[in-house]
Amino acid sequence: MIKLRDVHVDLGGRTIVRGIDFSVAAGEVLALVGPNGSGKTTLLRSIAGQNGLASGSVEATAPLGYMPQDNGAAARLSVLEALLIGRHEMIGFRVRRSDRAAALDALSEFGLTDLAGERLDRLSGGQRQLVYLAQTMMRNPRSLLLDEPTSALDLSNQLLVLDTLRTLARSRGLSVIIAVHDLALAARVADTLAVLDRGRLAALGTPTEVLRPELLATVYGVVADVLCEPGLPVGMRLRDRLPNPAGSPSHR
Amino acid sequence: MRALTGLPPQAGIGLAIALLVCTVVVDIASGPAGLPLRAVLVALSGAGEATDRFIVVQFRLPVALMAVVVGACLGLAGATMQTVLDNPLASPFTMGLAAAAGVGASVAMLFGGPASGLFGTAAGAAIACLIASGLIYTLGRARGMGQAVMTLTGITLMFFFQSIQALLQYSASQESLQRIVHWLFGDLQRATWPGVAMVAIVFLFGLKHLMLDAWRLTALRLGDARAQALGVPVASLRQKALAVVSLLTAAAVCLVGTIAFIGLVAPHIARGVVGEDHRLLLPMSAICGAALLSAGSVLAKSIIPGIVLPISVVTALIGVPFLLFLLLRGDHSGT
Numbered sequence: 001m002i003k004l005r006d007v008h009v010d011l012g013g014r015t016i017v018r019g020i021d022f023s024v025a026a027g028e029v030l031a032l033v034g035p036n037g038s039g040k041t042t043l044l045r046s047i048a049g050q051n052g053l054a055s056g057s058v059e060a061t062a063p064l065g066y067m068p069q070d071n072g073a074a075a076r077l078s079v080l081e082a083l084l085i086g087r088h089e090m091i092g093f094r095v096r097r098s099d100r101a102a103a104l105d106a107l108s109e110f111g112l113t114d115l116a117g118e119r120l121d122r123l124s125g126g127q128r129q130l131v132y133l134a135q136t137m138m139r140n141p142r143s144l145l146l147d148e149p150t151s152a153l154d155l156s157n158q159l160l161v162l163d164t165l166r167t168l169a170r171s172r173g174l175s176v177i178i179a180v181h182d183l184a185l186a187a188r189v190a191d192t193l194a195v196l197d198r199g200r201l202a203a204l205g206t207p208t209e210v211l212r213p214e215l216l217a218t219v220y221g222v223v224a225d226v227l228c229e230p231g232l233p234v235g236m237r238l239r240d241r242l243p244n245p246a247g248s249p250s251h252r
Numbered sequence: 253m254r255a256l257t258g259l260p261p262q263a264g265i266g267l268a269i270a271l272l273v274c275t276v277v278v279d280i281a282s283g284p285a286g287l288p289l290r291a292v293l294v295a296l297s298g299a300g301e302a303t304d305r306f307i308v309v310q311f312r313l314p315v316a317l318m319a320v321v322v323g324a325c326l327g328l329a330g331a332t333m334q335t336v337l338d339n340p341l342a343s344p345f346t347m348g349l350a351a352a353a354g355v356g357a358s359v360a361m362l363f364g365g366p367a368s369g370l371f372g373t374a375a376g377a378a379i380a381c382l383i384a385s386g387l388i389y390t391l392g393r394a395r396g397m398g399q400a401v402m403t404l405t406g407i408t409l410m411f412f413f414q415s416i417q418a419l420l421q422y423s424a425s426q427e428s429l430q431r432i433v434h435w436l437f438g439d440l441q442r443a444t445w446p447g448v449a450m451v452a453i454v455f456l457f458g459l460k461h462l463m464l465d466a467w468r469l470t471a472l473r474l475g476d477a478r479a480q481a482l483g484v485p486v487a488s489l490r491q492k493a494l495a496v497v498s499l500l501t502a503a504a505v506c507l508v509g510t511i512a513f514i515g516l517v518a519p520h521i522a523r524g525v526v527g528e529d530h531r532l533l534l535p536m537s538a539i540c541g542a543a544l545l546s547a548g549s550v551l552a553k554s555i556i557p558g559i560v561l562p563i564s565v566v567t568a569l570i571g572v573p574f575l576l577f578l579l580l581r582g583d584h585s586g587t
Contacts, residue, residue, distance in 0.1 A: 014487060046314070050480060068477040075405065075473035076528045088467035089483055119527075139482075 001026055002047065002143050002175045007056035008041075015054065016042045018199045024192070026061070026142075026173040029166055029192035031180055035220055038196040040179040041069060044145050047177065061175065065141030067132055067177075069148045074121035079131055082120050083107065084224055086138030088221045093247060106134040125152040132159060137168070144169075144176045150185065158182075162189040187234040194218055207234045216243060258438055259542050261532050264525035268539045272320070279316040280308065282553050284560065310445075311340040311582070318443035318507070319549040320561075321451040322541040323514055325504040326539020328455070329497045330515030331522065332462055335469050336493045337392060340578065341403045343515035344501040348409030349384050353505035355413045356380025358420045358432050370447060370507070372508035377482035378502035384409060386493040390488075432452075438509035438564025440549055447507045458496045459538065466487060473528050511564050513571020520578070544570065 002024040009017040017039045022121070024030045032040050045051045047055050047058050048066035083103040084095055091099045108116045110130045128173065129230070136144070150158040162178075166189050169176045180186045187194055187207035195203040195210060195218045202208045211234050216224045221242040227235040259267075283291050286306050294300035295308035326344060332343040346351045360376030391405050415434075421429055460467070469491050471479040476486050478536075504511070518541035519533070526532040548566040555561055 036543070063449070066481040068481050070475055070477040075470075075475070076523060078527070081527070081529050082474070085467060085471045086482060088471060091467070093463070093466070135482075236529065 001059070001061050002177060003057075003059040004047070005057045007043070007046065009051055010055040011042060011051065011053040011243040016044065016199050017196075018076070020196075020201050022192075022194055022201070022204055024143075024175040026175055026178060026189045027170050027200060029169050029178065030046045030190055030192045030194055031178050031186035032194050033180060033186050034196035034202070037198075040196055041147055042199075043196065044147050046180055048145055060143040060180070061140050063141050064143045064145070065136040066140045066145045067136040067147060067149055068100055069151070074128070075180065077120045079107070079112065079115045079118050079120055079123070080104075082131055083135050083138055086135035087101060091154070100191060102138060103134075105130075106137045109137070109168070110134050112161060126154060126157060129153060136139075136247075141173060144174050146176070146178045148179055148181070150180065158185060159188075165189065183211060184198065184235055211236070259525060260537075261526040261529075265532065265536055265539065268522075268525070268536065268543060272543040272546060275543055275550060276316050276320060279546050279549050279553075280312050283307070283312055284553070284558050293316050312446050314443040314448050315440050315549065316546065317448045318440050319545045321448060321455050322440070322504045322508055322511065322520070323542040323545025324538040325451060325458070325500040325541070326511065326545070327522070327533060328458060328462065328520035328538070328546055329500040329504070330541070331481060331516075331519035331530075332469070332493050333515070334519050335472055335530070336490045336497075337388070338472075339490040340520070341516070341575075343513070343519075344404065344497065345441065345510070345515055346403065346410070346503075347384075347388055347406035348413055349381050349388075349501045349504050350510045351410045351413035351417065353377035353502050354380075354382035354436060355416050355420070356502070356511055357435065357506050358417060359433070360405050360419060361431055362428050370444075370450065374502060374506040375448065377506035378499055380413075381498035381502045381505075382495065384413070386496045389490060392436055400404040407435060411531040413555055416536035435509050438511045438567075440508050440545075440552075440563045441484060441560055442508065451503045451507060454499055455538070458500045459534065461496050462493065462534050462546065463531070465493065466558060469493065469530040469534075470528060481523065509562075509564065511545070511567050513567050514545050515523045517571055517574045518544055520574075524540040555572045 004020050007017060007020040008015060014202055020043060032043065034040055042051060046053055047060060048064065051148055080103055084091065084099060087099055087102070091212065104113065104116065107116055110133055112130055112134060113230050115127065116124065116133070123131065128177060129149065133149055150161050153161060162185060162188070165176060165178070170175060178189065193203070193205065193207050193210040194201060195215065203215055204218050208228055213226055214224050223239040223242065224247060225237040225239065227237060281289050287304060287307065291300060291304050292308055295304040330343040333344065334340055355378055356376035357373045360373045364372045364376065376472050387409060388406065392402055419551065421432055423431060468484045471484045471485065480486050519537040520539045521563060522533055522536035526536045545567070548563055548570065552561045552563050552566045
């Protein structure tokens with residue numbers, strides 16, 4: 001369970017996140033969406049305990065796994081070594097067979113078994129992102145925070161990752177928050193969408209409830225049709241950009 | 253774990269240890285006295301002529317072992333600095349720590365009075381190193397400081413401490429000046445058994461503390477954001493590691509003077525063989541540093557027969573081409 005109550009976050013003398021309230025139950029996936037600069041990363045960092053709160057409270061079931069947006073330096077490590085670092089708090093100097101098995105399991109969950117012996121600094125950006133995702137899972141998290149986990153991935157891998165996360169959330173009872181830009185992907189993976197706009201919660205609900213043409217116009221400044229067909233995830237057909245959208249930098 | 257260079261890491265470590273043993277044996281067996289190998293071995297076993305035993309046990313053995321422990325300290329300190337400062341050009345010498353230790357030791361020699369013996373000089377060097385590390389850490393936290401700026405900061409600190417050193421020498425008496433200049437040359441020949449023991453203790457202390465943080469230091473190589481996300485206390489880890497580096501540098505420098513480039517070169521060789529898993533990289537850097545300085549000690553006795561050159565001259569001859577190679581190859585990623 002992850003529970004946020006009236007969370008405010010200040011950075012550099014400015015209030016970046018204001019009065020956020022929501023909770024994510026065990027087994028639930030919440031997608032955090034919103035335009036650039038709306039406070040998604042700041043909020044995730046605050047839940048992860050890396051930014052202090054100005055006020056409000058955050059509760060998250062431990063252990064907590066957090067994957068930052070940064071793809072990290074390309075260290076001269078094998079993929080298996082990179083995964084074992086994810087368990088550094090639990091493993092001793094000598095790696096046990098069980099730790100190695102856990103690393104291989106995490107790799108197989110994201111289709112990376114063949115990369116186990118490869119060097120991290122020789123992988124593509126997308127492969128590295130998958131490795132870091134598997135590394136985050138090595139902590140056996142009960143609460144999982146992922147900042148743009150699919151930004152460097154191709155379409156097929158985006159679906160693989162999001163479907164895997166959804167399955168893991170259900171099977172292991174994880175509470176998952178994913179910050180993403182792609183609304184169609186967010187609608188596909190999430191039980192709940194939380195839309196941030198200039199640090200405030202603009203909407204919270206199921207993808208069908210939240211993704212409305214009015215919200216897209218107000219928050220993103222775009223004219224779009226929302227496609228809701230039975231048995232299919234919510235989709236969008238973008239028509240135009242509003243001349244002076246509410247969410248554009250000129251309004252901030 | 254899969255080998256990163258074609259050579260399995262364990263084989264690489266084994267090879268480095270074998271090389272180290274060879275260089276130490278040659279180091280003990282060579283010297284201006286021209287003792288035959290047989291006489292050296294007999295002296296080591298405690299038999300033979302008293303003069304030979306004195307030369308081998310009281311002179312050559314401490315020098316050879318001092319090269320090992322000082323090289324190990326510098327290799328370990330260099331690897332740690334390159335990781336915590338995320339800078340492949342970082343080393344106790346290039347970041348000004350060795351120069352700071354020189355100033356600290358000189359101050360102890362000039363003003364220490366009765367405290368200017370072995371431990372007084374070491375304490376002076378350690379305090380100055382800690383101050384320099386604090387400066388590097390504080391400046392490194394400044395916003396937007398990249399690798400190039402940090403390297404320039406280190407060079408600036410080195411010049412700063414060198415100018416203080418010049419000021420101290422300018423105001424020193426003839427006797428003190430001679431002592432300081434001799435010390436600054438970097439010379440293994442002044443090694444003594446108590447000195448070897450002191451550096452060995454500091455090395456073991458530093459190795460133990462850094463190895464306890466080996467996983468966290470490896471995580472740091474993935475960037476601060478990811479290391480922090482994995483639960484690594486990045487700021488306190490940096491402070492602790494730099495404090496240990498200061499002690500290692502001070503212990504190495506206070507007894508044999510400033511020895512350049514070992515702390516820079518050894519970690520790069522080690523990284524090429526075992527990768528960046530710090531459980532292997534830290535000890536391997538120490539072994540490489542020890543082997544390099546031991547080889548340097550042999551070279552110092554061999555270049556001009558009958559004369560032992562200051563070790564700092566020899567290490568510079570090895571280190572300068574390597575530093576130029578690093579700068580010119582255009583890959584400053586630390587890998």
